Amino acid sequence: DIQMTQSPSSLSASIGDRVTITCRASDRIYSYLNWYQQKPGKAPKVLIYATSNLQPGVPSRFSGSKSGTDFTLTISNLQPEDFATYYCQQTYNTPPWTFGQGTKVEMK
Amino acid sequence: QVQLVESGGGVVQPGRSLRLSCAASGFTFSDYGMHWLRQAPGRGPEWVSGVWNDGHVEGYLESVRGRFTISRDKSKNVLYLQMNSLRAEDTALYYCARETKAVSGTWNWFDPWGQGTQVIVSS
Numbered sequence: 001d002i003q004m005t006q007s008p009s010s011l012s013a014s015i016g017d018r019v020t021i022t023c024r025a026s027d028r029i030y031s032y033l034n035w036y037q038q039k040p041g042k043a044p045k046v047l048i049y050a051t052s053n054l055q056p057g058v059p060s061r062f063s064g065s066k067s068g069t070d071f072t073l074t075i076s077n078l079q080p081e082d083f084a085t086y087y088c089q090q091t092y093n094t095p096p097w098t099f100g101q102g103t104k105v106e107m108k
Numbered sequence: 109q110v111q112l113v114e115s116g117g118g119v120v121q122p123g124r125s126l127r128l129s130c131a132a133s134g135f136t137f138s139d140y141g142m143h144w145l146r147q148a149p150g151r152g153p154e155w156v157s158g159v160w161n162d163g164h165v166e167g168y169l170e171s172v173r174g175r176f177t178i179s180r181d182k183s184k185n186v187l188y189l190q191m192n193s194l195r196a197e198d199t200a201l202y203y204c205a206r207e208t209k210a211v212s213g214t215w216n217w218f219d220p221w222g223q224g225t226q227v228i229v230s231s
Contacts, residue, residue, distance in 0.1 A: 001170075034217045036153075043203055043221035044153060050215040087152050091216055095167035097143075097155040 002027050002093050006086075006100035012108040019075040021103045023088035026069075032092035033071045035064055038102075039084045047086075048073065075105075083107055110134040110220055112204050117225030120194055128225055130187040130204030137185040141166065141207035143218060144178060144189045146200035146227075154200070157189065158207065171197070194229045201226050 003026040013019050023033065031051040036044035046055050048064040051071060061076045075082055088100040116128040128144070143158040143166075157178040158166035165178055177190040187204050202225050205218035 032215070043205075043224060044218075045221075046217045046219045049210065049217045053210075053215075055219075089153075089217070095155065095158065096169055097158075097218075099152040099154070101152045 001096055002029060002090050002098055004088055004090055004098050004100040006088060006103050008103060009101065010104040010106060012106050013078050014108045015078055015080060017078045019078055019082075019105060021073040021086055021088075021105075023071045023073070023100050024069055025071070025090055027093070028069060029090045029092035031066065032090055033064075033066065034089045034091060035062075035073045036087045036089060036099075037082075037084045038087065044087060078105075110206070112206065112220060112222035114202065114204055114222040114225040117202060117227045119228045119230060121231050122195055122229055124194055125190070125192045126194065126227060128189040128191065128202055128204075128227075130189075130222055132185045132187065132204075132206070135206070137180075138182045142180060142187045143205050143207055144187070144202060145205055145218070145221075146198075146202045147224075148200040153203070156202070159187070191227070194227075196229050199227060199229045 005024045007022050033051050035048040038044040047058050051066050052064040063074045065072050085102045085104045087102050111133045113131045141160050144156040145153045147153045157168045159178045175193045179188045203221045205221040208219045209216045
């Protein structure tokens with residue numbers, strides 16, 4: 001199974017900050033990487049698919065990229081509604097579909 | 109609108125069984141693969157099982173294989189997860205989710221997810 005490792009596990013940021021979350025795959029997954037956002041008491045919601053493709057309705061301040069087996073979610077100009085936990089998910093070698101352990105973005 | 113509603117969770121003793129249901133509406137159920145995922149407190153989501161639109165089972169998480177069975181009823185637009193021989197480590201919030209694919213068919217993701225149904229395995 002492909003293991004997904006996210007870093008950091010949590011971070012503190014202020015409104016307007018640029019936030020970067022990293023996800024590393026234990027093996028090559030090419031561009032088969034999705035990002036989800038989860039708010040307390042809610043189900044995860046997909047933000048980005050195939051590394052860098054924004055879902056309809058997702059603000060353009062969210063972006064995704066990759067370098068080798070490292071993937072990055074960037075939130076530029078952090079907004080109040082962006083405080084949440086973010087998960088990466090690989091869809092290359094399935095089943096199983098595997099997720100990272102999450103990165104909680106908290107208010108500084 | 110597209111909606112998934114899970115039910116059937118509860119508190120159960122180790123070794124007992126539960127059957128979860130997921131009622132789908134707002135889309136053509138028979139066109140999509142469907143999945144069960146779970147999430148324990150403070151943990152990331154964990155994929156449990158999936159079934160293709162034609163009913164072919166995609167697979168199971170290793171730790172539930174042989175104990176859990178996924179199925180779907182196209183006539184009722186319902187996804188099921190039969191969970192037998194439950195263990196304490198199966199305690200989690202269980203979600204159903206639709207497997208959505210890009211037009212190209214190359215990429216897929218889970219969207220939407222239901223609100224979840226809580227399963228607690230405890231003596």
